Amino acid sequence: MYSPGGYPVSHFCIGDDIDCIITDRDGGIWTAYGDEGIYGDHPETSAGLARWDTDGIHTWSPRGRLPVWPLGGSAAATEEAVAWLAWYSHEGAFLSRVDPATGDITSYRNPLKDTDGIAVRGTRMLLTSRYHNRPGVELSRAELADDTWVITGQEKLRLPGPVVMRCVQGRDGILWLRAGDTWVRIEA
DSSP: OBBSSOOBBOOOOSSSSSEEEEOOHHHHHHHHEEEHHSSSSSSSGTTTTTEEOOTEOOOOOOOOOSSSSSSSSEEEEEETTTTEEEEETTTTTEEEEEEEOOOOEEEOSSSSSOEEEEETTTTTEEEEEEEEEEEEEEEEEEETTTTTTEEEEEEEEEEEEOOOTTTTTEEEEEEEEEEETEEEEEEO
């Protein structure tokens, strides 16, 4: 935890091997874990996906409501109050939409393998797949049709600097992509 001035004031543990993390408008902390988090010693991370409050209290887990058991997370985004988590399993890649007010979860097949960034606005989604340490990313646009996300367009973007792991955040249909020392904004 940090003070409004940016100084550390306290800390808490939300698990090990966090593949992706994002906060929502209410200060909730959404996490998707890698194998060390899922199969490690922290009891709340074994489900693969979790939400925590600002005091480090575990407030949500999928509790068996995912189509298969996660093996790791790949991306996260928020859309107003809703959280989106991209994750993969031994049976493929998935996208899960979670409403923190009700705990309801809806999961879809992810139309893009190796997703490392997502942003969602209604029935439109942006997905990225990076070129490790290179100044480029593959951007895919998708639409939700009949409960299936379908890729509607793809392009390779040249960026002002190298793209590294965990460099993409999605907020309310806007994808924020860090390339070198520059943030690039892409709208869904």
